[in-house]
Amino acid sequence: MIESIYLKNFTVFDELEMKLSPSINVILGENGTGKSHLLKAIYTMGSLYRTDRKDTQIDESTVRETLTSKLINTMMPIDAKLWKLRKSDATREAFIKTCSHDIGNFEISFNFNSKKVSLPTSDSNTYSALDESEKPVFIPAKEIFFIAEGLKEVPTTTIVTYMKALHFDETYTDLIKKLTKPSGADLTISEKSEWVLSEIKKIVRGSFVYDRSGNLVFRSFGTDFSVNVMAEGFRKLGTLCRLIENGSLIPGNGAPLLWDEPDSNLNPLLIKLLVETLYALSEQGQQIILATHSYNLIKWFDLLFDEGKDHHVKYHTLSRDNSESKSIRIDSTEDFNAIDPNPILDAFSEIYDTDIDRILKES
Amino acid sequence: MPIKEFSENEIVFSFPEDLSKDKLDEQGKRIPVGMSLADLVINTDDYTYLIEIKDFSCSTASESRKKADLKLLQGDELISNKLTPKARDSYTFLHLMERVDRQIIYVVLLGLDGVEPLNNKTFLNIYKQKLIKNIRQEADEPWEKEHISDCIVCNLETWNDIFPHWPTQRRPMNGAH
Numbered sequence: 137m138i139e140s141i142y143l144k145n146f147t148v149f150d151e152l153e154m155k156l157s158p159s160i161n162v163i164l165g166e167n168g169t170g171k172s173h174l175l176k177a178i179y180t181m182g183s184l185y186r187t188d189r190k191d192t193q194i195d196e197s198t199v200r201e202t203l204t205s206k207l208i209n210t211m212m213p214i215d216a217k218l219w220k221l222r223k224s225d226a227t228r229e230a231f232i233k234t235c236s237h238d239i240g241n242f243e244i245s246f247n248f249n250s251k252k253v254s255l256p257t258s259d260s261n262t263y264s265a266l267d268e269s270e271k272p273v274f275i276p277a278k279e280i281f282f283i284a285e286g287l288k289e290v291p292t293t294t295i296v297t298y299m300k301a302l303h304f305d306e307t308y309t310d311l312i313k314k315l316t317k318p319s320g321a322d323l324t325i326s327e328k329s330e331w332v333l334s335e336i337k338k339i340v341r342g343s344f345v346y347d348r349s350g351n352l353v354f355r356s357f358g359t360d361f362s363v364n365v366m367a368e369g370f371r372k373l374g375t376l377c378r379l380i381e382n383g384s385l386i387p388g389n390g391a392p393l394l395w396d397e398p399d400s401n402l403n404p405l406l407i408k409l410l411v412e413t414l415y416a417l418s419e420q421g422q423q424i425i426l427a428t429h430s431y432n433l434i435k436w437f438d439l440l441f442d443e444g445k446d447h448h449v450k451y452h453t454l455s456r457d458n459s460e461s462k463s464i465r466i467d468s469t470e471d472f473n474a475i476d477p478n479p480i481l482d483a484f485s486e487i488y489d490t491d492i493d494r495i496l497k498e499s
Numbered sequence: 500m501p502i503k504e505f506s507e508n509e510i511v512f513s514f515p516e517d518l519s520k521d522k523l524d525e526q527g528k529r530i531p532v533g534m535s536l537a538d539l540v541i542n543t544d545d546y547t548y549l550i551e552i553k554d555f556s557c558s559t560a561s562e563s564r565k566k567a568d569l570k571l572l573q574g575d576e577l578i579s580n581k582l583t584p585k586a587r588d589s590y591t592f593l594h595l596m597e598r599v600d601r602q603i604i605y606v607v608l609l610g611l612d613g614v615e616p617l618n619n620k621t622f623l624n625i626y627k628q629k630l631i632k633n634i635r636q637e638a639d640e641p642w643e644k645e646h647i648s649d650c651i652v653c654n655l656e657t658w659n660d661i662f663p664h665w666p667t668q669r670r671p672m673n674g675a676h
Binding site for chain 1: 604649651
């Protein structure tokens with residue numbers, strides 16, 4: 137679980153601190169305000185190492201190298217240069233710090249022309265590798281289920297090459313690895329996660345399973361269909377099912393679920409189910425951090441909010457302030473009606489106003 | 500310019516005295532049997548406005564009454580059973596009176612003060628889309644003639660933005676402010 141992230145001179149951010157809910161975090165903001173950058177920064181910082189243990193230490197040079205590589209492959213700066221992730225008009229170093237009770241605090245920095253990230257200079261720094269199950273899950277905006285299936289026989293190193301060549305960042309490659317992970321025979325799925333799976337299966341009228349030849353298929357009423365013929369929205373829900381079924385997403389184990397635009401390609405009628413499933417996961421201790429442009433999604437979070445079930449949602453809005461530099465600022469609230477600024481409602485207001493203008497255009 | 504007030508219970512409008520307006524369902528006025536008419540017709544140089552007022556925030560209404568009223572906003576009941584027939588019947592009435600000589604805009608003013616989940620442009624926008632869809636097609640087949648050019652669903656605040664020359668306000672009947 138990530139408690140907070142602090143960014144300075146990083147990509148579009150001058151200086152920004154985000155304090156996260158242990159439960160559900162919804163990031164809002166117009167395009168270009170850094171929602172995906174924020175998600176990817178949280179993901180990168182939580183993906184490799186923990187700093188709270190003294191055992192199995194990894195030397196700092198390896199940490200710097202792997203973390204630099206992770207940051208570059210996740211953010212994909214121009215020419216794969218680390219320093220191009222520093223805010224273009226910054227004169228000081230870029231800095232990222234995350235705080236976590238589960239895996240410890242972590243900070244990195246880099247400056248103009250840095251080839252690798254720097255770590256804080258302290259004798260007390262310790263780094264040990266995270267277990268696979270402790271790593272966050274990132275579901276990017278583009279649906280990837282069918283690509284994952286096509287690549288399941290391909291060696292990991294080749295997948296990385298393929299995906300890079302196609303300009304897919306490492307969040308996609310990481311998700312493919314998780315989706316193609318076989319289901320553990322001894323995996324116990326909680327009752328609430330089983331509920332999530334059964335509800336999704338009811339809606340999509342079937343489930344994603346492996347047939348006798350080991351191919352992933354969509355099975356509906358005894359008939360198998362190619363995953364490719366499934367609607368993209370259904371595949372998105374299938375992605376969530378697969379991650380739960382194969383133990384890549386275990387609510388309560390501390391690793392956050394990051395999801396960029398979970399509503400994309402999803403019929404608005406399915407968004408209620410999506411929110412119900414996210415609440416069900418959060419009730420089991422799953423931290424969720426998502427970015428969205430969807431009014432339907434945030435409104436369903438509001439409508440299905442149940443204090444009795446310990447629901448906790450924090451809305452974070454990224455926007456440009458009124459300063460000359462138009463810095464990105466963050467405003468966070470737990471009150472749906474107090475989201476301010478609210479770019480989604482602003483968009484609806486503009487639609488309303490434009491509609492009135494059109495109706496009365498000749499007056 | 501002299502102003503004349505027009506009120507529909509607690510909702511009070513200030514209209515210029517020379518504005519052409521007609522209250523169709525005035526008390527004591529005989530109207531055709533089976534017809535359900537909008538509250539007010541206003542004619543401007545460009546449009547005929549059919550104004551229908553539905554107040555969900557009347558200060559004298561009991562809580563149970565308000566809840567029952569709000570139920571009407573759920574689903575399509577108010578749109579199907581009240582707002583759409585009023586638009587159609589009002590158009591028919593005006594047509595038979597040979598008073599249709601310009602585009603007709605149907606304006607539904609919803610008193611939603613304090614009904615926070617609904618008192619916003621998102622709801623008004625969605626409600627407008629549902630209303631115009633229903634006005635266009637009430638049966639298996641859509642109407643061949645576009646009798647209502649368009650509709651506007653507004654609350655008191657947006658009414659004042661849209662029609663600044665015809666301001667409206669709530670004047671509580673129980674004397675509260």
